[in-house]
Amino acid sequence: IANPWSPLPDEYLAPRFPDLEIVKIVTLAGEISRAIESVATNNGPSRSELEAIDVEDLDDGIHDFDVTTDYNEPIAQLIATIMSDAVRTRASDIHFKVEKETFYYAFRVDGDIGTKVEIPMKLKDRLDAFLLNLMKLPTEIRNTAPGISGRFTISYFHRPIDIRYERHRTYRGYHVTMRLLDKSNINVTLGKGTLAFDDETMFALQRVMKIPAGIIVMSGPTGSGKSTTLNAILRELNRPEVNILTLENPVEDEVPGITHCDLRGPKEFKPMIASFMRSDPDIILMGEVRDFESAELAIEAAVTGHKVLTTIHTPRASQIIERFEQLGIERWKIAQTLKAACAQRLVKLLCPYCKEPVHGIGETDRKTFSLDDSWGNIPLFEAKTGGCSECRNSGYSGRTAILEIIPITPKVSDLLSKGQMTPYELEMKIAEEGVLPNLRRNGLRLLRDGKTDLAAVSKVIDMTYTDD
Structure with a gap:
């Protein structure tokens, strides 16, 4: 654990493992991230998993979004997986984009946009609606506003990550850019x-x-x-x-x-x-x-x-x-x-x-x-x-x-x-x-x-x- 005062051991681990003694070992946050990355090899949902998502299945009740939680709602689980992968890989931005008959997302890491991961076109409207719902914006706005700006916060292992959301319509649909502002991953001290x-x-x-x-x-x-x-x-x-x-x-x-x-x-x-x-x-x-x-x-x-x-x-x-x-x-x-x-x-x-x-x-x-x-x-x-x-x-x-x-x-x-x-x-x-x-x-x-x-x-x- 990087923060010895974190409530994680008492509030999250202890109730789930009542018969075990929870021992805190303090280490650097970077070492913890490296350990997580070494075992978390998930490269996003598979094509078959994406195709199986029901486009009519959308829960409008999710606002406090913990991307490390398993969701029964498929769209929520898809977005949670994408955002979790983005934080884990130190991405600064997530792009969702529609091009002709293709809908995909990609991460920007260390200044470069990486590999495009295709998502079934049938999911684009539901994914769009879910993200607007996170910001408590009406889904009708997507058909009337040329550009939409917003913010929301996700939780990654009890770590708050601010998301700056920007969406504009395109000829084929829309382009969403989400800037990830991970305060724990930014050293804002001069000389360090x-x-x-x-x-x-x-x-x-x-x-x-x-x-x-x-x-x-x-x-x-x-x-x-x-x-x-x-x-x-x-x-x-x-x-x-x-x-x-x-x-x-x-x-x-x-x-x-x-x-x-x-x-x-x-x-x-x-x-x-x-x-x-x-x-x-x-x-x-x-x-x-x-x-x-x-x-x-x-x-x-x-x-x-x-x-x-x-x-x-x-x-x-x-x-x-x-x-x-x-x-x-x-x-x-x-x-x-x-x-x-x-x-x-x-x-x-x-x-x-x-x-x-x-x-x-x-x-x-x-x-x-x-x-x-x-x-x-x-x-x-x-x-x-x-x-x-x-x-x-x-x-x-x-x-x-x-x-x-x-x-x-x-x-x-x-x-x-x-x-x-x-x-x-x-x-x-x-x-x-x-x-x-x-x-x-x-x-x-x-x-x-x-x-x-x-x-x-x-x-x-x-x-x-x-x-x-």
Whole structure:
């Protein structure tokens, strides 16, 4: 057991095994998960089991959904099995999709969507209705709403897993995406777990966190861990004497001592931020800058002496300034308030049990990815084709975050306010002030350390140029 105070032994095991003495042995949660995975080889229900499900058999009374319970209702058992497998395999998302005459589900694990598992087409409406029922939504909504958003919670061995549900109709039916938010599987402490940054990155990040006021922006594609890193930063900044307010859509990780607010519609954004400004805040987290209004509100909050943390979608940290301009913010306002531009990616890690040694990188790849000849003789590792049982035959196991940080120093701010500066010119100017962590350099560090391979790095980072 990972939690010695868990009620599981007394409330679940003792009544079922009254003649046995229950002995608690404390170990790491990861070791327990590994043990479960070693014996739980279920790859989902068989085709014959799926075909045997009665489409008319649906219990509308299930709301507290424990996916480790055996259900008599076939649809409930099917979904419980799928969700249980998703949690067990550390999936971040489950996709249900209709394509022509095919209905299937698939998991996204470590950033990649895996094998599609086909489900009989006759089950799609019942499965759809069951999921809507979990959120206590009327099934009629599926025929009228172009998109449906919702949330519900499942239980996996007494472990609550939040599910963020998104459904939109398609030409052939619908596409459902369910994001699994397993708090026990997320390490949101800077310097540990997924956020185990190198010393250079941690030093630069700690300096940025000490900025008293201004905007700190984290960029990156969806699923790159931006929000997780910002939440970790908030945990570091969270002290009794500091008033921290967040506006998120949705709230994913509640931190004790921080006031979290959920955004229930786009019309709420401006009045909520206005209310925040009158609530004596020290730090404000705005979920995302996506239009002129949200960008302007972030600028206004920073100008009035607040520290603002937010996210934006740009490929590189240096392009954040350009993106603010595209949204209609004047360059001098950006120069006055932006204090740090950051970009993040999640890189897949090689499976430590089956990774294979390789002697250097070939000439073609060195030219393609702008690597000097020394990379031809460096001992490296790569993923084993077909992997092993420990990594579910993928060759990779887990991901780690890499971070690019551009501090907007007074000198850089002055240059920005005086005239145009391209993203590349900004990077060169920052480089003159010392070596700072960037995505390419950190990706190559992971490669040199034998933690990942070139295929994984080049998938999430543009390696075809160098700014060193």
